[in-house]
Amino acid sequence: MAYFLWSGSPPYFREGDDEETLPSLTPYLVKESVNRGAIIICPGGGYQRRANHEGEPVAKWLNTLGISAFVVNYRVSPNKHPAPLADAQRAIRVVRFYSEEWSLDKEKIGILGFSAGGHLAASVSTLSTFCSYEPSDQIDLESSQPDIAILCYPVISLLENYHEGSLHNLLGDHSTKKLRTLLSAELNVSSKTPPTFLWHTSDDASVSVENSLLYAKALSKSNIPYEMHIFPNGRHGLGLAEDDQIVGQWKKLCEKWLKKQGY
Incomplete structure (x- = not known):
């Protein structure tokens, strides 16, 4: 529901x-979860749609790890910035606000995103002080800062090696350099940015691997703990990569990383 x-x-x-x-x-709640952590999932789709295979199947995979999950149906084109960011920030606040009712630890709320959803996840990770909408109720008193982030073949920059479709769908025909700079996550990493798990394929023909490399470099400069895996081959949009034995290893690697984070 x-x-x-x-x-x-x-x-x-x-x-x-x-x-x-x-x-x-x-x-997608796990009953009697031991760690009581939760992860909010942002499917990809170039800010034009939301890919189904990067939503519910991912939530059910997280459930097998004992982690509750939430899939956010954020707004896409013809909606423009800041609507998607407002939706993602509000989603984090909603989960924190109802954490007791859902038997969750409000200090263990993570974000996971694929492709353009990865851009959205990176944005909430780096723009926690940015007011994307006017507060309207008690829910908006909660923090919108995720405690961890998982970025899967993410769009990161809107200035370098950017994904044309995501840029157009998010900002339209009249984007400015100022706005593109604001939404280039590699430029906004700070000491508040959460520990991050990244993965990409080096020959991704849609979203250049340079996006993940840029973000990892920024994380490193700010001394933010991160783990990154670059697989040699694999098309864009693999999701759980069930049909690719090599890339599919990301799930086991991520599971180990999540355990280290207390999830």
Whole structure:
């Protein structure tokens, strides 16, 4: 069952939007979870759509690790920035606000994103002080800063080696350098950025591996703990990579990393 992120019209509501396009959160809760951690999932899709194979299947995989998961139905084109960022920040706040009801540890709320969803996850990881919408209720008193981040073949920069489709769908035809700089996550890493797990394939033809390399370099400069895996081959959008024995190893590597983080 999906929950709408706002009880009324969300910020940047567009007339004509229906229930399908309204931002929502679908929980996949683990009963009697030992670590009580939770991870919010942002599927990819170039800010044009949300890829189904990067949503529910990923949540169910996390459930097998004893981790509760939430898939966020964030807004995509024709909605533009800052609507997706507002949705992701609100999703983190909603999970923290209801953490006791859902038997979760509000200090163990992570974010996981694929491709453009990886850009969104990196954005909430680096823009915690950026007000993407006006607070409206008690939920907005919660922190929108994730405790860990998992970025899978992410779009990171909107200035270098950027993904044209994501840039266009997020900012439209009239994007400015100032806005592109704000939304280039590698430029916003700080001491508040959470520990991060990254993976990419070196021959990704859609989103250049340089995106992950740029972010890892920024994390390193700020002394943020991170783990990165670059696989030699693999198409973009593999998700769980069940049909690729080499790239599919990312799940086991990530599981070990998550255990180190207390999840």
